[in-house]
Amino acid sequence: MNKHITLPNLMQKIVSDEDIQTITEAVGYHDSSRKFTVRTLIDFFLLAAVHEWKSFRHGADVAPTYQLPRFHYSTVANKAKEIPYEIMKRLFALIVSKCNRKIRRSLRFPKPLRIVDSTTVTVGKNRLSWAPYHGERSGIKLHVAYSPEHQSPMDAIETTGLRHDGPVGEALTHPKQILVEDRAYFKIERIDQFAENGQLFVIRMKENVEIHRRHRLQRLVSSNSNVIADFTCQLGTKQCRSKKRHRVVIFRDAHGKEIRVVTNVFDVSAEKIADMYQERWAVEVFFRWIKQYLNVPTLFGTTKNAVYNQLFAAFIAYVLLRWLYDRTEKRTQTTLTFISFVRRVLFGQLPLDWKSEMVAVLFEHAHFYGRSIHNFG
Numbered sequence: 001m002n003k004h005i006t007l008p009n010l011m012q013k014i015v016s017d018e019d020i021q022t023i024t025e026a027v028g029y030h031d032s033s034r035k036f037t038v039r040t041l042i043d044f045f046l047l048a049a050v051h052e053w054k055s056f057r058h059g060a061d062v063a064p065t066y067q068l069p070r071f072h073y074s075t076v077a078n079k080a081k082e083i084p085y086e087i088m089k090r091l092f093a094l095i096v097s098k099c100n101r102k103i104r105r106s107l108r109f110p111k112p113l114r115i116v117d118s119t120t121v122t123v124g125k126n127r128l129s130w131a132p133y134h135g136e137r138s139g140i141k142l143h144v145a146y147s148p149e150h151q152s153p154m155d156a157i158e159t160t161g162l163r164h165d166g167p168v169g170e171a172l173t174h175p176k177q178i179l180v181e182d183r184a185y186f187k188i189e190r191i192d193q194f195a196e197n198g199q200l201f202v203i204r205m206k207e208n209v210e211i212h213r214r215h216r217l218q219r220l221v222s223s224n225s226n227v228i229a230d231f232t233c234q235l236g237t238k239q240c241r242s243k244k245r246h247r248v249v250i251f252r253d254a255h256g257k258e259i260r261v262v263t264n265v266f267d268v269s270a271e272k273i274a275d276m277y278q279e280r281w282a283v284e285v286f287f288r289w290i291k292q293y294l295n296v297p298t299l300f301g302t303t304k305n306a307v308y309n310q311l312f313a314a315f316i317a318y319v320l321l322r323w324l325y326d327r328t329e330k331r332t333q334t335t336l337t338f339i340s341f342v343r344r345v346l347f348g349q350l351p352l353d354w355k356s357e358m359v360a361v362l363f364e365h366a367h368f369y370g371r372s373i374h375n376f377g
Contacts, residue, residue, distance in 0.1 A: 006345055007050055008043040008067075010320050013362060014098055015091065023090045029083060036071055038087065041079050043068060045088075045313030049294040050321075050346055056080070056300050080301050085158075085308035092156065092312045092319070099323035100150045108275070110268060111200065114154070114177035115280050116169050116185065118143040119287040120161050121311070123299055130304065133161035140307060141165075145172040146283040152322050153286065153315055158308050166190070173199055178265060180280050183207075186262070188236045195244045195264045202263045202276045209235050209260075211248065219270055227251045228258065230270035235262065249273045290318055293342070321345070324358065331357040 020038055024031055031038050044059055047066050053059045060073035122139040125132070133139030139161025145154045157168055165184040173179055179194070179201040186203050194201050212234040219230055229250040235242045246262045251274040253259055261277045290296050294314040299307050325341045332353050336344075344350045350358065 007046045007317060007320060010324060010362070011042065011046060011095075011316070014095060014320070014323075019094060020087075020091070023087055023094070027084050027086045027090070029087060031083075033079070035069055036075050036079050038083060040068065041076065041083060041309070042088070042091070042313060042316075044076055045080075045310050046317050046320075048300070048310070049296075049314040049317040050342075052295045052298075054298065059300075077301060077306070080306040080309050081303045083305060083309060085305045085312060088309045088312040088316070089156075089158075092315050095316055095319050096152065096154055099319055100147070100152060100154070109178065109272065110265075112147065112149050112177045113180050113276060113279055114172075114174050115146045115148065115180045115283045116143070116172045117146070117182060117280070117283045117287075118165050118168070119291070121291075121297055121299065122161065127299070127302055128307065129302075131160040137161075140311075141168075142311060143168045143172060144283060144286075145174070146286055148279045148282045150322075151282070151286075151326075152319055156312070156315060158311070175199055178202060178276065180276055182280065188240055188242050191235075191246060191262060191264075192243050195246065200263075200265050202261050202265065202273060204277065205235070205248070205260045205262050207260075210237055211235065212241060213245075215245075217247070217270075222271070225271055226253075227270040227274060247273075253278065286318075289339075290314055293339070294318060324361065327361045328354055328358040331360065 017039065024038055044063070047053070047068070048059050051066075053062065056077045057073040060071055060076060064070050118141045120133075120139050120141050122133055122137045125136045125138050128138035128140065131138045131140050141159045141161050141163055143157040143159065143165065145156070146152070147154045155172055157171060159168055166187060169181060169185045175198065177200075179199060181201070181203045183204040183206050186206050191201065191203065214231050214233045216229070216231045227249060229248070232245045232247050234245055246264060247266055248260060248262050249270045250258060250260050251270070259274075259277065261273065263273055265273060265276075294317055296311060296314050300310055301307055321342050322338070324345070325338050328341075329336070334351065334353060336351070336354060341350075341354070
C-alpha cells in the first residue's frame with residue numbers, strides 16, 4: 001500500500017469536489033487557482049498531519065513524492081492564509097456526519113454521552129500575536145464535543161487560549177445526549193438551566209460548593225461499589241443557591257481520589273453515573289493522540305486561517321482514519337489496535353486480511369469521480 005496516497009484518496013471517496021464547491025460558495029470564497037486549489041490544500045494538511053511534516057517549506061520539498069504538484073513553499077503558505085478556515089471547519093462537520101452514521105456501537109447508557117472538554121496548543125509569544133496566553137507564550141484552544149460511542153469528535157469550536165471553557169461549552173450541548181463535563185464547566189445557574197430545559201448532564205462539582213438540605217437516596221449497595229454517597233440536595237450558599245434540587249453522586253476513581261458529580265439523571269444507579277463521568281477520560285486520550293500522532297503542536301502558519309485550517313484538517317484526518325479502522329475491523333477476524341492499524345496503513349504494512357477488507361470497504365464507498373481504487377492497495 002502506498003503510504004503517500006491513502007488519506008487524500010480516502011478523503012476523495014467520502015467528500016466530492018461538488019461538496020467542496022458547495023461549502024466554498026456558502027462561505028463566499030472563490031477559488032481562482034488552477035494548480036493549488038482548496039482540494040490541494042486539504043491534501044497537503046492531511047499528509048502533513050499523518051506524516052509529521054515540520055513546516056510549509058518541508059512540505060513543499062517532499063510534496064512531489066506524495067503525488068502532490070510541485071510548488072514553492074510560499075504558495076501553500078499564502079493559500080493557507082487566504083482560504084477562510086470556516087471551509088475546513090464545515091468540511092470537518094460534513095465528514096463527521098457522513099462517517100459516524102455508518103458506525104454505531106451498543107450503548108452502555110440510557111442515552112449517548114457527549115463529553116465536552118478543551119485542549120490548548122501553545123507556541124512562542126511572537127508567533128501568534130492575536131492569541132496572547134500566559135507569560136511568553138501564545139496559545140489557542142480547541143473546545144471539543146467527543147462521542148465515546150463513535151470514539152470520535154462530533155463538534156469543535158476554536159478560541160484563543162485565554163477564553164474560559166464554561167461559556168464556550170454552552171454551544172456544544174445537545175438535547176438528546178447526556179452532557180459529561182469537568183468542573184471547569186460547573187456553574188449553579190447553568191445546571192439549574194439545564195434541569196429547566198431538559199438537558200441531561202453529569203458534571204463534576206467544584207470542591208468548595210456547599211451542600212444544602214441533603215436527602216439520601218435509597219439504593220442497593222454492592223460489595224465492590226466505588227460509590228460513597230448518593231443523595232439529592234440544593235447547591236451553593238444562601239447568596240447563590242440552586243433553585244432546583246439536584247442529584248449528587250460521590251465516588252472514588254481508580255486512584256482512590258474522591259470525585260463529586262452533580263446530575264439530573266435519576267433513572268440509573270449511582271455506579272452508572274460514576275461510569276458516565278469516568279468515560280470523560282476518552283476525550284483526554286483523544287487529545288493526547290492527536291498531539292502525539294497528528295502533528296498538532298507544530299503550527300506552520302501565524303494567521304488565524306493558516307492555524308485553524310491546519311488544526312481542523314488534523315481533526316479530519318483522525319475521523320477518516322477512525323472510520324476506516326472501524327469499518328475494516330468489523331470485517332476481519334484478527335485484532336489490531338487503532339494506532340497499530342494507522343502505522344501499518346501509512347507504511348504499507350497491513351496484514352493481508354486487513355488490507356483486502358479495507359480495499360473492499362473503499363470499493364463500497366467509492367464515489368463517481370477520479371481516482372481508481374487500485375491506488376489504495
